[in-house]
Amino acid sequence: MSDFPRINPMGERGILIEFQPEISEKLLEKLLFYKNKIEDFYAEVNVEVISTYNSLLISYMFSIENLYSEISALEQLFGKAKIGKINNRQIFYLPVCYDEEFGWDLDLISREKKLSKERIIELHSQAVYTVYFIGFLPGFLYLGGLDENLQISRKSQPRAAIEKGAVGIGENQTGIYPKSSPGGWQILGNCPVPLFDKNSDPPCEVSAGDKVKFFSVSREEFKEISTQVSKGKFQLKKENYEG
Amino acid sequence: MRAEVEVLLPGLFSTIQDFGRRGYQRYGVPLSGVMDRIALKTANLILQNQADAAVMEITQMGPKLKFNAATKIAISGAFLSPKLNDREIENNTVIKISEDDILSFGKPVCGIRAYLAIANGFKTDKVLGSRSWYADLTKVDRLEKKMKLPYEASKAEKYETYAAIKFDKTYLNSEEIEVFPGPEFRALPETLKSHLRQSSFSIDQKSNRMAIQLTEVLGNQLDPIITGPVLPGTVQLTPGGKLIVLMRDCQTTGGYPRVLQLSERGINMMAQKKTGDRIKFLFKI
Numbered sequence: 001m002s003d004f005p006r007i008n009p010m011g012e013r014g015i016l017i018e019f020q021p022e023i024s025e026k027l028l029e030k031l032l033f034y035k036n037k038i039e040d041f042y043a044e045v046n047v048e049v050i051s052t053y054n055s056l057l058i059s060y061m062f063s064i065e066n067l068y069s070e071i072s073a074l075e076q077l078f079g080k081a082k083i084g085k086i087n088n089r090q091i092f093y094l095p096v097c098y099d100e101e102f103g104w105d106l107d108l109i110s111r112e113k114k115l116s117k118e119r120i121i122e123l124h125s126q127a128v129y130t131v132y133f134i135g136f137l138p139g140f141l142y143l144g145g146l147d148e149n150l151q152i153s154r155k156s157q158p159r160a161a162i163e164k165g166a167v168g169i170g171e172n173q174t175g176i177y178p179k180s181s182p183g184g185w186q187i188l189g190n191c192p193v194p195l196f197d198k199n200s201d202p203p204c205e206v207s208a209g210d211k212v213k214f215f216s217v218s219r220e221e222f223k224e225i226s227t228q229v230s231k232g233k234f235q236l237k238k239e240n241y242e243g
Numbered sequence: 244m245r246a247e248v249e250v251l252l253p254g255l256f257s258t259i260q261d262f263g264r265r266g267y268q269r270y271g272v273p274l275s276g277v278m279d280r281i282a283l284k285t286a287n288l289i290l291q292n293q294a295d296a297a298v299m300e301i302t303q304m305g306p307k308l309k310f311n312a313a314t315k316i317a318i319s320g321a322f323l324s325p326k327l328n329d330r331e332i333e334n335n336t337v338i339k340i341s342e343d344d345i346l347s348f349g350k351p352v353c354g355i356r357a358y359l360a361i362a363n364g365f366k367t368d369k370v371l372g373s374r375s376w377y378a379d380l381t382k383v384d385r386l387e388k389k390m391k392l393p394y395e396a397s398k399a400e401k402y403e404t405y406a407a408i409k410f411d412k413t414y415l416n417s418e419e420i421e422v423f424p425g426p427e428f429r430a431l432p433e434t435l436k437s438h439l440r441q442s443s444f445s446i447d448q449k450s451n452r453m454a455i456q457l458t459e460v461l462g463n464q465l466d467p468i469i470t471g472p473v474l475p476g477t478v479q480l481t482p483g484g485k486l487i488v489l490m491r492d493c494q495t496t497g498g499y500p501r502v503l504q505l506s507e508r509g510i511n512m513m514a515q516k517k518t519g520d521r522i523k524f525l526f527k528i
Binding site for chain 1: 265266267268269270271272370371379380423425426468469470471472474476477494495496501504505506507
């Protein structure tokens with residue numbers, strides 16, 4: 001018998017459901033399947049379900065009245081469910097300018113990984129990345145699927161300021177800084193399309209389980225896209241994803 | 244004329260807050276909202292406001308504010324020696340405000356966060372369903388000089404009769420913070436578990452609405468976890484062996500072991516602690 005999932009209270013307003021400590025597409029599918037089940041189950045109640053790599057957190061607006069009946073109801077839900085495919089997944093195509101103006105660490109990556117800059121860009125933009133979840137900062141995507149040849153350690157001295165939209169690599173992760181902030185990732189380009197808009201609801205089009213693919217754009221195209229974004233005219237390219 | 248509070252002096256750090264943003268944690272948006280919910284509820288109850296009407300959260304050194312229209316206010320939470328036009332006033336009672344009245348604060352006497360409620364709440368902008376200020380989401384993230392905060396001017400009659408609210412102040416001074424074991428508690432060595440149960444800890448100056456650090460360095464540590472969900476009240480153990488109590492503006496996920504989880508009351512109590520205050524964890528299980 002598997003010990004997972006483990007269902008435990010997290011304070012008075014949360015129930016944490018933990019699966020085996022791993023990062024995999026298979027576990028992601030399972031999590032998102034259960035997440036939907038839980039949301040259906042709680043349709044009438046004010047709760048929010050947050051998924052990460054291997055956990056779901058049910059976050060309640062108010063203190064949970066009867067924790068044990070709540071947990072046993074959830075256990076039944078997990079006992080019954082047969083895992084199906086996640087529907088409605090989308091793939092988003094995000095422009096990245098890998099020009100040296102933005103790719104501050106391309107030279108360094110090139111030296112350390114013994115790859116030409118062209119090859120780095122090719123490896124980074126040909127992969128299809130999986131959005132495991134969004135966290136850390138509003139609109140920050142936790143992406144899986146970075147090519148092993150591009151994995152590189154973080155800077156020992158983080159930079160004081162990394163630009164909004166900077167695309168970086170840290171160990172086996174790649175991602176986009178949603179706002180300018182200090183950071184230790186190796187920077188290889190910039191994405192001119194913000195993924196978080198506080199004036200839209202939902203504020204982020206991308207959800208856990210979706211896919212992301214980068215494509216290389218020139219400086220001129222970067223400027224053109226930035227202008228369209230600022231005028232609110234840029235259309236993010238996306239398609240249904242049949243994985 | 245628009246009813247507005249004008250900020251004559253901003254004080255140390257004040258923000259507008261309500262119960263916070265629900266439904267956006269999945270996009271990485273912090274819950275935010277008042278640090279001390281007991282005080283928010285009390286202040287709004289006194290004015291017969293909606294429970295989640297927006298209030299001003301005032302930290303330690305309060306602002307100087309001028310009202311340009313009649314209304315009612317109530318202050319709850321910390322006692323920061325409030326004055327109305329140089330007359331000392333009380334917390335936890337209805338205060339009538341006339342046009343051009345000036346509210347100011349003095350010495351912090353008890354607790355560090357006071358809550359100023361106003362009839363029907365402050366009417367600053369809502370972003371993603373909440374008026375709580377948070378850098379990057381709202382236009383401003385703290386009170387600044389000359390700022391003007393809208394409210395609804397209200398006639399006095401509604402408040403002619405009201406019952407005094409009994410406010411239990413004990414939570415402002417109590418050293419005992421209620422906690423539950425966190426998800427990684429059981430992985431701790433026994434010595435550290437009993438250390439958490441028995442020792443007292445002090446509040447570090449590196450503390451804000453995101454997190455309150457504790458000064459003591461614990462001898463032992465766990466490996467980082469696979470990044471997982473955190474909540475206000477989650478107590479993390481850093482690689483350096485320090486404890487961090489996450490508060491209302493905390494990130495939605497984190498990679499440090501989550502050794503404790505504060506009760507709701509525990510979070511409210513923590514919100515009132517200042518640098519150097521000592522606390523003990525009171526395990527509820």
